[in-house]
Amino acid sequence: MLHTFNKPQAYIDNQPYVAPDDQILFIEDGVYALLGDEALNDRSEVYALEIDVEARGLSEKIRCKVISYQDFVTLCVETDQIKNWF
Amino acid sequence: MKFAIVVYGAPYSHQASRSGYLFTRAVLEMGHEVHRVFFYHDGVYNANKLAVPPQDEADIQADWATLGSTHNLDLVVCIASALRRGMLDLTEAARYDKSADSIADEFSISGLGQLIDATLEADKVVTFGV
Amino acid sequence: MSQILFVMSRSPGSINAQEGFDALLMGSAFATCSVVFLGAGLFQLVSGQDAEPLGGKNFSHGFGALNDYGVSEIYCNKRELDRADLAIQDLCVPVRLLDDDEVNALFHDHQMILSF
Numbered sequence: 001m002l003h004t005f006n007k008p009q010a011y012i013d014n015q016p017y018v019a020p021d022d023q024i025l026f027i028e029d030g031v032y033a034l035l036g037d038e039a040l041n042d043r044s045e046v047y048a049l050e051i052d053v054e055a056r057g058l059s060e061k062i063r064c065k066v067i068s069y070q071d072f073v074t075l076c077v078e079t080d081q082i083k084n085w086f
Numbered sequence: 087m088k089f090a091i092v093v094y095g096a097p098y099s100h101q102a103s104r105s106g107y108l109f110t111r112a113v114l115e116m117g118h119e120v121h122r123v124f125f126y127h128d129g130v131y132n133a134n135k136l137a138v139p140p141q142d143e144a145d146i147q148a149d150w151a152t153l154g155s156t157h158n159l160d161l162v163v164c165i166a167s168a169l170r171r172g173m174l175d176l177t178e179a180a181r182y183d184k185s186a187d188s189i190a191d192e193f194s195i196s197g198l199g200q201l202i203d204a205t206l207e208a209d210k211v212v213t214f215g216v
Numbered sequence: 217m218s219q220i221l222f223v224m225s226r227s228p229g230s231i232n233a234q235e236g237f238d239a240l241l242m243g244s245a246f247a248t249c250s251v252v253f254l255g256a257g258l259f260q261l262v263s264g265q266d267a268e269p270l271g272g273k274n275f276s277h278g279f280g281a282l283n284d285y286g287v288s289e290i291y292c293n294k295r296e297l298d299r300a301d302l303a304i305q306d307l308c309v310p311v312r313l314l315d316d317d318e319v320n321a322l323f324h325d326h327q328m329i330l331s332f
Contacts, residue, residue: 001323006102006215013255014225016295016316017323028101051108069112076210077087077118083223083329086094086102086215092330094232126239127232167235198242205220205328206247213331216232 001081005030010085021045025067025075028052034062047075088121089113090208092201094215096131097146098139103132106214107149114157122160122204123150125193128216130168133161135190147190154192161193162200218248218289221326224257229267233260234275236332241278241285243330250289251282252314252322257332258292258300261307279309293319 003018005011006028018024023045026033031048034041041063050066053059059066067075076082091110095102106123113120125132132150139145154161163173172188175195179187189195205211222240226233237260243249253261260276267274282290294313297303304311314322323329 004212006105017254017319019317019320019324022320028105069108070116072109073112073116073118076089076212081323081326081329082210082212083323084213084215084331085225086213086331127235166238198239199246201239201330202220202243202246205243205330211328211330215331 001083002075002079004082004084005033006084006086008033014085023047023075023079025049025072026052026064027072029056031056031058031062034058034064040064047071087209088119088207090121090204090211091123092204092211092213093123093125093129093132094127094213096128097134097137099128099131100216102214102216103129103146103150104144107146107153109212109214110159111153114153120157120159121208122162122200123154124201124204125161125163126167126198126201128171130163130171130173133163133168133173133189133193136186136188151190151192162196163189163193164201165195165197168195217325218250219326220247220249220328220330221322222249222251223329223331224251224253224260225255226260226332227256228260228262228265228276229270229272232332233257234273237275237278239330239332240282240287244282244285244287249287250291250322250326251287252291252293252319253311254293254296254319258296258302261292261309261311262302263306263308265308276308282309291319291322 002023004025011033026048046064093106175189176187
């Protein structure tokens with residue numbers, strides 16, 4: 001399943017509900033959750049919206065896969081469940 | 087695939103509206119169907135035709151209205167959320183004897199049943215909250 | 217398994233919590249629904265609330281009727297309950313306590329998730 005997080009606190013509070021093989025997408029201010037979290041950046045199936053990363057000047061700071069809105073749609077199409085955290 | 091998109095954020099107050107708009111546009115670009123966009127909580131303010139944003143700023147309400155009319159989208163504003171926030175169409179403005187109506191033509195006002203219907207009819211539901 | 221899982225994450229003072237409850241009631245008229253209270257949403261379940269002096273609506277007084285609406289599956293998370301120093305007896309409706317993995321399993325079991 002796919003979890004989206006739109007702010008770091010949403011991730012901090014609800015990360016216990018994400019299974020190891022679930023997908024994570026950070027959107028909006030959620031991309032800040034990736035700063036300084038090496039394990040999160042290196043975890044497979046972690047994504048950040050490129051437009052949000054670039055808007056916040058974080059392109060050089062984030063190592064996870066950055067994706068477009070069209071890729072976001074594809075993630076939704078290909079997953080079984082979607083949980084949007086905010 | 088059929089998508090239902092739910093938007094809880096007011097324009098400018100939070101990025102939720104812009105994110106929901108960009109996602110809806112991407113769904114259409116990818117050739118999928120948008121079953122409905124449902125505006126709830128403060129998201130009802132996206133239908134506000136009385137807003138006058140500065141000329142050098144993005145006009146999110148206009149973007150939604152244009153997307154809605156271009157693609158014949160079902161942009162629905164929840165009536166209960168709308169009324170308590172002063173978002174009224176002509177009918178509701180007359181019903182409650184208010185001096186103005188505030189909902190743009192590209193949006194329709196309807197009940198929460200439309201959210202549940204969209205949830206049950208769509209293949210995917212994506213919510214942009216605050 | 218129910219058709220729609222409602223996830224409530226807002227404190228009871230939030231209009232989003234109240235409107236989320238309205239959505240749950242509407243949902244129960246059309247489909248089988250379950251509800252899980254997570255994060256600040258847990259506090260919607262605390263007994264003895266009175267928000268009226270604040271101009272609020274005690275919508276949580278309606279939780280007792282959820283069973284009548286066909287919403288019999290009401291969940292919250294044990295870790296969060298313990299962290300808030302709350303017990304089952306402090307809550308206004310019977311709930312099923314889930315651990316973290318069981319909450320994730322609840323998501324995996326539902327095709328449709330609505331979050332408030």
